[in-house]
Structures are given as structure tokens and as C-alpha cells.
Amino acid sequence: MRNIIKFEFNMMKNYLLFFFLLMLIACQSEEDTQIVNNNNGLSANSALTNNLKRLTQNPTAFDNFIDNSSKIRVDFPFEVTVNTTTNVSLQNTADYQNLINVLEATPIEDEIELNFPASVSTVNYNSQTINSESELSQFLQNLNASEEVNCVELVYPISLQFFDLSNTFIDTQTINNRAQLFNFLEDLSQNGFFYQFEYPIEADIEGTTQFINSNAEFNITFNGLSSSCFEPLLFNNVADDDPGDGDPDDLNTFIDFITSGDFIVSSLLNDGITNTSFDGDVFRFNLDNTISVDDGGSGIFQQVGQWTATVDDGDGVIEFDLVFDNPDFDDLDEDWDVVSFNTLTLALINNSSDGETNELVLVKL
Structure with a gap:
């Protein structure tokens, strides 16, 4: 009699353990199959994704008066020669004004030569050391030009969730700067993920601090920017x-x-x-x-x-x-x-x- 009771008790423990494991699996399955909200889910081909890439790309157009290209920016420190006689050294952003002062002192269109070697960076933040004008011309041939948008600065960190093609939750990621966000968005086209932001997102929009609460508000922000936000030239070297x-x-x-x-x-x-x-x-x-x-x-x-x-x-x-x-x-x-x-x-x-x-x-x- 004692053996029968012991057997039934052991069977009950096994049933309880089996039931507990089933519950764990079910809970885990439910957690892993979160569905992307159709109103919030964004892909690599979304218009908002395209604008965000333009916003967070390496700004390469503002210094076109120096390098004559929207495909690269010249990285500090570097030196240029103006009209074959005047050398100007640039160590940081403030030195752009020193160069502009030299250019504005001349009533004609100036000739600016970048002195080599010089380090340049591309739209996706990759850097390359260039040793000559011919090497620079060759380097530029295979690059994409800038299509950047200015006047909006996002406040980091920003959190977002991303999902696979079957809408299965993958992970939550914290973005700490614009380069990270740009490269995350670039990778979307390769892995086919969807993503959604955790709103609100704080941003400086044409000098005013605002909070963006949805994808729709993000789109309204881009649509409302003035035309100057798409022409990020620091100086126009034309007389x-x-x-x-x-x-x-x-x-x-x-x-x-x-x-x-x-x-x-x-x-x-x-x-x-x-x-x-x-x-x-x-x-x-x-x-x-x-x-x-x-x-x-x-x-x-x-x-x-x-x-x-x-x-x-x-x-x-x-x-x-x-x-x-x-x-x-x-x-x-x-x-x-x-x-x-x-x-x-x-x-x-x-x-x-x-x-x-x-x-x-x-x-x-």
C-alpha cells in the first residue's frame, strides 16, 4: 500500500513539473512573438527612414567650398592654400571662420587647394587618408553624394525595438549618437528588420526644443523644414x-x-x-x-x-x-x-x- 501511494505521489510531481515547463515555454513564445504596431513599424524603404538617414549621415556638404564634393568632408586637422600664397591651418570648427575671413577679403572667386596628406570621411563615417589630388579623384568615383538634411538635432540616447520579417521581437537597442543611428538604419536593408521608436524623442528643430511623439509627428517635422535646411553650405565661394x-x-x-x-x-x-x-x-x-x-x-x-x-x-x-x-x-x-x-x-x-x-x-x- 505504501509503495502505491509513493508511486502516485511521484507521478503527480512529474505531471506538475511537466505542466510548469509547458507554461514557461508558452510564456517565452508569447514574449518572442510581439507584433509590430502597423502604425509604428518602419522598414528600410520607409520615407521616414530615408529622411532619418539624411539627417544622421556624416555632414559632408557644408565644407564643399574646400573640397568641392558632397561625397566627403575633410577631417581636422588640415591645411589649405588660398590663391597659391596664403596657408590657413584648421584645427577645429572655429577655424572655418578664419578661412572665410581670408576668402571674403578677396573680391574675386578664390582658388582653394587642399594640402596633402589629408584625412577625409564619407557619408557613412568611414575615414580614409588621401595623399594627392589624383588619389582623391579616384577615391570619389565610387562614393555616394550627400543628400543631407540639417536644422534638426536629436537628443540622445534614443531607444528602439527591432523585429524580424515574421514580426518576432529581436531586441531593444539604445542609440547614443547620430553615427550609430545612421549605421543601424543602413544595416536594415541587409537584414530586413523592422523597427519602432520608443517615443517621445527630444529634438532641437531649427533652434527650438520640441518633443516628437509619433512617426506622424516625425514626418510633419521633416515636411515643415525651410528650404535652407537642405542647402547646408557654410560658405559660397562665388564672387x-x-x-x-x-x-x-x-x-x-x-x-x-x-x-x-x-x-x-x-x-x-x-x-x-x-x-x-x-x-x-x-x-x-x-x-x-x-x-x-x-x-x-x-x-x-x-x-x-x-x-x-x-x-x-x-x-x-x-x-x-x-x-x-x-x-x-x-x-x-x-x-x-x-x-x-x-x-x-x-x-x-x-x-x-x-x-x-x-x-x-x-x-x-
Whole structure:
């Protein structure tokens, strides 16, 4: 009798242990299969992800007056020679003003030579030591140009969760700086993860501290930025850069500018709403007044439209008219006014008859 009771007691313990293990497995399974909120989940192809990458990339456009490229920035310390005679050493950000003071003291467009060796860094924060001008030209050939957005500084740390393609929770990650966030977003396209922020996120937006509480508010923030936030030039090394004074030389300079390289759309705002339809496209304005486009960066250009550039007799503004044969480019098919241009950036605006304002910024590769 005692053995029977002991046997039944042992069986009961085994059943309880088995039940307990089942509960643990069930709880773990429930924890690992958290579902991404459809309103918060973001992928590598999300418009917000693209804007965040532009926001957190290594800022490479502001020093274009030094290196003539939006693909790199020159890292401190470095030295330049102005007009073959004046050497200027730059040790930190404050020294940019010293260089600008030298340039502004000359009433002509200055010649700036970067002295080698020099360290440069790319959009994704990788650094490279360059030993000559020819080595720099070779290095630039395989790089992506900057499409950066300024005027917004996120306050770190920021926490986010990421999930796999089956919506299974992977981990929570803390981001401590902009380089970490940029590279996290870059890696999304390789691993196929989804992610969502833990809101609110504090940010300095055009000098004002604000809290962002959702993806929708993040998108509103980007859509509301002024056009200057997409033209991050620290200094414009052009002696006469006013396209609205009716000077015929300005028109000739403008035509030389647009026909001497390829361009990407850095920013397109349709009545304040960001349009990313042309991300990855490369535009070429040919001397025969045709427009060719490399759709998606394949290296193959196809003729898609025509361009003309004239000076308005009334206000002296350069008018840059784009006409496209393909309806896919209707958002660019406008009579644009030139707001400003320099060696690398072209800012355009169109005020339509229905009251809508369109703003376009092109960057030369």
C-alpha cells in the first residue's frame, strides 16, 4: 500500500513539473512573438527612414567650398592654400571662420587647394587618408553624394525595438549618437528588420526644443523644414552669385553650371510636403537642351524631356523651364525660378497659379 501511494505521489510531481515547463515555454513564445504596431513599424524603404538617414549621415556638404564634393568632408586637422600664397591651418570648427575671413577679403572667386596628406570621411563615417589630388579623384568615383538634411538635432540616447520579417521581437537597442543611428538604419536593408521608436524623442528643430511623439509627428517635422535646411553650405565661394540682378553673365554662368555635370534631387517639396519619387535618379542637362535621366542609378541615361533657361525681363530672375515627355516626371515639369546656385547646389522655386508653392534643390555629383 505504501509503495502505491509513493508511486502516485511521484507521478503527480512529474505531471506538475511537466505542466510548469509547458507554461514557461508558452510564456517565452508569447514574449518572442510581439507584433509590430502597423502604425509604428518602419522598414528600410520607409520615407521616414530615408529622411532619418539624411539627417544622421556624416555632414559632408557644408565644407564643399574646400573640397568641392558632397561625397566627403575633410577631417581636422588640415591645411589649405588660398590663391597659391596664403596657408590657413584648421584645427577645429572655429577655424572655418578664419578661412572665410581670408576668402571674403578677396573680391574675386578664390582658388582653394587642399594640402596633402589629408584625412577625409564619407557619408557613412568611414575615414580614409588621401595623399594627392589624383588619389582623391579616384577615391570619389565610387562614393555616394550627400543628400543631407540639417536644422534638426536629436537628443540622445534614443531607444528602439527591432523585429524580424515574421514580426518576432529581436531586441531593444539604445542609440547614443547620430553615427550609430545612421549605421543601424543602413544595416536594415541587409537584414530586413523592422523597427519602432520608443517615443517621445527630444529634438532641437531649427533652434527650438520640441518633443516628437509619433512617426506622424516625425514626418510633419521633416515636411515643415525651410528650404535652407537642405542647402547646408557654410560658405559660397562665388564672387557674384545673385541670379536675380539681370546680369547676362549670370545666365551664361548658370548654363555652364547645369551642363557640366550630373545632378540628383536633394529635396523636393510640393506645397510643404516632401516628395521622394526621384530618390536615386540622376539627371543630366545636355547642351542640346535635352534632359537625360539615369533611373535608379543604373548608369544608363535615357532622354526624357527638354530644358530652357532665360532671364525674365521684368525682375531679372533666371527662369529654368523643365518639360518632360514622361508623366512619371510631372512633379518636376514646371517653370522654375532660380533662387540661388553655386558650384554644387541649385535651389529652385515655383509659385503656381492655384497658390501652391513647390521647392526643388538639385545637388551636383
